[in-house]
Amino acid sequence: MVVQVENPAGDIAPRVRSVRVLALARWLLAVAVLVVLMIAVGGITRLTESGLSITEWKPVTGALPPLSEAQWQAEFEGYKRIGEYRQINGPAGMTLSDYKFIYFWEWSHRLLGRLIGLAFALPLAWYWIRGAIPKGYKPRLLALLALGGLQGVFGWYMVRSGLSEKVTDVSHFWLSIHLITALFTLAGLVWTALDLIQLDRNPAARPARLTGFAALTGLIVFVQLLLGAWVAGLNAGLASDTWPLMQGRLFPEVDWSKGFGWALTHDPYLLHFLHRWWAWVAVAALLVLSRKVRALGVRQASVAIHSAFGTQILLGIATVMTGVALWLAVLHQLVGALLVAATAWGAHAVGRRP
Template sequence: MTSSNNNRIIAIWLFICCATIYFMVVLGGATRLTGSGLSMVEWAPIMGVIPPMTHAEWLEAFQLYQQYPEYKIKNPDMTLSGFQFIFWFEYSHRLLGRFIGILFFFPMVFFFIKGWVKSSLKPKLIAMFILGGLQGLLGWYMVKSGLVDNPHVSQYRLVAHLGLAVFVYAYILWIALDLFYEQKTPSTKTFNAGGLKRYASFLGIFTFIVLLSGGFVAGLKAGHTYNTFPLMDGKWIPDGLFTIQPVWLNFFENITTVQFDHRVLATLLFLAVIIFYIKAMRRKPPAQLKVVLHLMLAMLLVQVSLGISTLLLHVPVALASSHQAGALILLTLILLATHHIRRL
């Protein structure tokens, strides 16, 4: 088999890994939104694969959960069936994480043994695997922050967990695109990519930053306040933005400031994507890039609608999960557009 065919197979495998990571991020968001993240109070990478099977085992798991502050402070009236509901969310999230590890590790070893992986790609694949392992550890580190007297997961650890997941997703996607489109350059005589390459790269980074700001909104449950749009408590700039000292802490710990920041950053991103779309379309892009640009614009409008609806309706689980899923889709389309433009 030729090197080009090998790279294409590896690229398809990486695309599949990206798809599973995408669902992992969405499931993680749903786990948080349903208050399920602290239902499994132990980290058992091997034995944790097997869930409670009998009534006695379920009672044992529930009794273990009852020893921790979340049950005592937030859920003292929870029944066994209620515990099972939140348990299955967290269990599914952890199980999918293990599945992704297997999905990545064994094919990687196979490709190494077969000699299909070129030398420049080997350290990148190894880095992906290491980052995936660190992500699992970071997830448990995040959960531990809520197994204390105050049963509230640290927003810093939550954003770190989310940020690393999105970074790994974007990194794998980019490498997969490099392999898939190797030696294939779009033919165009009219498109001038000058200037757009840096703008597109900036847009990807800025989207990542906005996504992280959304993580702080989620971590502080800031979406449950100021449920009006576009004003906050009847004002464009609400009171109480800088009530915490030192001032910089307001950007990470003040609910009002965190929500205000996300609104401002999201608005700036909306304008930046619109400008990018107009600039690119004026240069008569090739057909494939044009499709990606149209999808990007459509997803931008959907994402804004989801964000506003989530806020106005006081963060219903389905809408909030869709908003998080939409953020990752928008980032994906921006990365696709960026990669295509950089090949021109």
């Protein structure tokens, strides 16, 4: 097909060139799949308490794991200096073999982040040099690249928040920033890929706009994701193993002694309660969004939204009732990422312009 693109030198005046816009869209969707995988590995890292196993940030040399017994001992000694080891794993008798297990998951999570960076940056440079990026898309692609970089920085700040001798876990605030940045990046990748698919079908197509209702739905889903991240960071999933009641009652006992603000952001029982019931507010908004999408004839997006939130609800209940079984909790986080992608798809469908 033929579309207008900016030339490699960045001149404002567009010129006509034959480009494979669909290839750009497929590249972004492939990166989105890697981001979903990374979110799942991040969930395993969190649930196995592996996130603090690597106490230094080495963006380049850290891609290689320890290769000798001396290197393993050096890494283990660094881990022994933090509160998680001194207060929890040390007294429990952690061995070097135990340490290697948690190191593997944190190292895998960081390695996957590096691979995603390369999978985005190298093709971006290639398409840029060849002048294959449609007009108006360069700033958006650079913004997605910057989000990926911020994701790594936020991940390190999250880890650093748990390296003190006085704490045994990372800050749930930094954990939520780290996770939601990844999910926002995922939504951006999906949205941009869909814009490019529309451009491939029609050279006159304009980028979709974010409608008011889609923005409201996104905000409701954002609150649910934030609550979920705080629940994970505070291990609040363990506050109850029954559903729908908690502690034999609808509303659990909450520690209000430190004020409403503290309870809203720190009390595991309140956060668990809010996360399980705000989910139904999100479901209601997503139902309306999916009906709007279906009315526009984009049935696949409607089915994706229904499937994602239905599966997510069932996984959430199962995770609670099994006392946060590892693989159920990981699947819950994985489907949460797929729900974000499906929501972005639906929001894009209702925002397409003729």
